[in-house]
Amino acid sequence: MFSYRHAFHAGSHADILKHLTLLHLVEYLQEKPGALTIVDTHAGAGIYNLEDGFAKVSNEAEGGIFRLQKYIESSTKSDAPLAESIKKYLECIQAENADANLSVYPGSPFILARLLRPQDRLKLFELHPKEIDILRHNIQQLPEAKQIDVYAEDSFARLKGLLPPPSRRGLVLIDPSYEDKQDYRYLETALEEALQRFATGCYAVWYPIISRRESSALPDRMKKIAAADHRSWLHTELRVENAPGERRLQASGMFVINPPWTLEKHLSEALPILVKALGLNDGAKFLLKSFEA
Numbered sequence: 001m002f003s004y005r006h007a008f009h010a011g012s013h014a015d016i017l018k019h020l021t022l023l024h025l026v027e028y029l030q031e032k033p034g035a036l037t038i039v040d041t042h043a044g045a046g047i048y049n050l051e052d053g054f055a056k057v058s059n060e061a062e063g064g065i066f067r068l069q070k071y072i073e074s075s076t077k078s079d080a081p082l083a084e085s086i087k088k089y090l091e092c093i094q095a096e097n098a099d100a101n102l103s104v105y106p107g108s109p110f111i112l113a114r115l116l117r118p119q120d121r122l123k124l125f126e127l128h129p130k131e132i133d134i135l136r137h138n139i140q141q142l143p144e145a146k147q148i149d150v151y152a153e154d155s156f157a158r159l160k161g162l163l164p165p166p167s168r169r170g171l172v173l174i175d176p177s178y179e180d181k182q183d184y185r186y187l188e189t190a191l192e193e194a195l196q197r198f199a200t201g202c203y204a205v206w207y208p209i210i211s212r213r214e215s216s217a218l219p220d221r222m223k224k225i226a227a228a229d230h231r232s233w234l235h236t237e238l239r240v241e242n243a244p245g246e247r248r249l250q251a252s253g254m255f256v257i258n259p260p261w262t263l264e265k266h267l268s269e270a271l272p273i274l275v276k277a278l279g280l281n282d283g284a285k286f287l288l289k290s291f292e293a
């Protein structure tokens with residue numbers, strides 16, 4: 001426990017899928033003026049230096065955000081259409097950087113904090129003893145800090161206590177490290193409990209696609225959880241390569257319960273571009289499925 005540091009994975013293909021989806025969810029939910037409560041159950045450090053430390057060691061951003069940026073620059077020259085959600089995602093990452101040479105990558109807390117309107121609130125959970133201090137320090141620098149609560153607590157246990165939010169409008173990002181294989185079971189229980197208390201909330205779960213029984217079973221488990229509450233869902237996966245062994249993460253997925261009706265269209269435009277931009281061999285592909293309750 002606690003060997004996971006998200007800085008190793010900042011700006012990876014998995015972050016791109018997660019953060020691009022997240023941006024669209026917030027944008028849709030903010031179309032209505034009512035206050036929105038956003039819970040980020042697994043926050044990490046908030047923002048990451050790509051030029052130094054863990055991120056530099058792993059270099060995962062090279063196969064992620066840097067690769068996407070280069071692909072988009074070259075295709076913009078050839079006038080190929082750029083999906084709206086990719087454009088917005090790149091603008092959001094760029095906004096944290098002084099110029100086109102990206103030196104930092106915002107994690108979900110910074111992406112979400114920047115989108116807060118005065119009526120919105122953000123609740124961040126982080127358990128890692130070092131990450132929580134870095135996260136608190138980073139959040140204090142933000143003008144939106146007063147709208148943000150940071151909890152050094154186990155979010156799987158605490159999530160239900162925050163639901164339903166006072167305005168009954170809420171988005172929950174569940175992005176565990178899956179360092180402990182029990183995380184799969186904790187996640188399912190937390191999701192069931194959350195839906196019992198707040199069935200109309202929007203829940204977005206990220207997961208790695210790895211050769212572990214719990215990982216392969218997770219999408220079907222979440223479909224069952226959504227079906228038990230008569231909830232709609234959207235399931236998407238992005239694979240950047242199919243290669244023997246698991247030296248690095250080759251694919252990941254997002255499962256969204258109560259997705260906005262616009263999400264499928266946005267992802268159907270973005271995913272083929274992400275496969276072309278980030279694909280490393282002909283095993284690169286995407287999946288996009290949904291169910292309307």
Ligand code: SAM
Nearest residue numbers: 006042043044107108126127128154155175177
């Ligand atoms: N959501 C972040 C982003 O997109 O930038 C990345 C989060 S990272 C995948 C997962 C984080 O959850 C790690 O920093 C880990 O320390 C933290 N964590 C693990 N178990 C937790 C728990 N039960 N409650 C809260 N945080 C936890």
